[in-house]
Amino acid sequence: MNAPATSDQKPADPPHVSHRGMEILDLITVSGGNMKIQSIASALDVSEETVRRNLKPLSASGLVKRVHGGVYLKQSSTELSFAQRMDENPRPKQRIAAHIAGLISDGSSLFLDIGSTTAFIAKALRTHKELLVVTNSVAVAHTLAAHNNNRVFMPGGELRAHDGGIFGAQVIDFIKPFHMDFAVLSTAAINATNGFMLFDLEEAHYSRAIIERASTRIIAADSSKFGRTAPISIGPASDVELLVTDAPPPADIAKAARDWSTEIVVAG
Known part of the structure; x- marks a missing residue:
């Protein structure tokens, strides 16, 4: 049988x-x-x-x-x-995530976007307590909600199948009342001429909006983004106080970062 x-x-x-x-x-x-x-x-x-x-x-x-x-x-x-x-360069992203999580204290408020590095940051923040998080990422919200008295806010809008991000005009309206301690953002490309760039216009609009509403703005990006290009800028690179990455940048980007007054930290 x-x-x-x-x-x-x-x-x-x-x-x-x-x-x-x-x-x-x-x-x-x-x-x-x-x-x-x-x-x-x-x-x-x-x-x-x-x-x-x-x-x-x-x-x-x-x-x-x-x-x-x-x-x-x-x-x-x-x-x-x-x-x-999530499967691309996971170890560098984990080091970046651990470093950024160490900068954020219990009780802090922060914006998190939809990038894969940001999803690793959310995992690194799971032991933090009483965070107030605003995110348009289903993955981030799922990771941090219902843990240690964290409060997670998500906007309404269109849920995109390919990245689990929520977008639409109402997303920007939703975040307008918030002013947070941190905005933690990902980026698709970094170069000395155009700064921090993305491929998606809606993502760029969201990034600009949260940059305007946070006291400390942090870009989380592994070194594969250095020297890349993308069509849409997230705004003036000088608006970003800190870039956390996994390896020293090329000389032209290091010089540009000094001109932008953006500190570069290589996560150990």
Whole structure:
């Protein structure tokens, strides 16, 4: 007699995506799910051949479909995005998270955004007590709510499937009454010319709004973001007091940070 079939087979792991691959997926996502090769190359300031080379593993993994002169997302690609971000450079992000958690005292108030590094920070804050947290991230809220008398506030709006973030005009209206001790933000790219940048306009609007409403503004970013570019600035880099990262930046970014009066701390 045959043994009954079981359903406990481990699902396949999501495909690994490089940092450049994630940049391309982000660009295509915020462009509505499809994009021309030429437009991707222009946005990332790279050659079209570089874009095609980076699209090959994305296509082989089933995340995108290439067509003549362009590319579009397959249905599953946005669903995997946040999980892939959490799996990218986890140890540096954990060191960054531990350092930032050490700067925040029990009873503090803070904004947290939707970045994967921010999700690690939320985990590092789980032993803190009586925090007041405003976040548009479902992952952050789930991590910190109902722990140690923490109070977690979330805005209403559209819940995005690919990153668990809440966005929309009402999100900015919701946070207007708050003024917090800290704003802790992630970023997609850091360079000496344009400062801190993102691929998503709604994320940039949220970042600017919380920067304006916090006493201390902290960027949490691993060193893979150095020298990268993205199309949207989060605002004047001089508004950020502290950049916490995992490795010393290139000389041009270090000099720019001094000009911005932004302290750079390398988490041990």
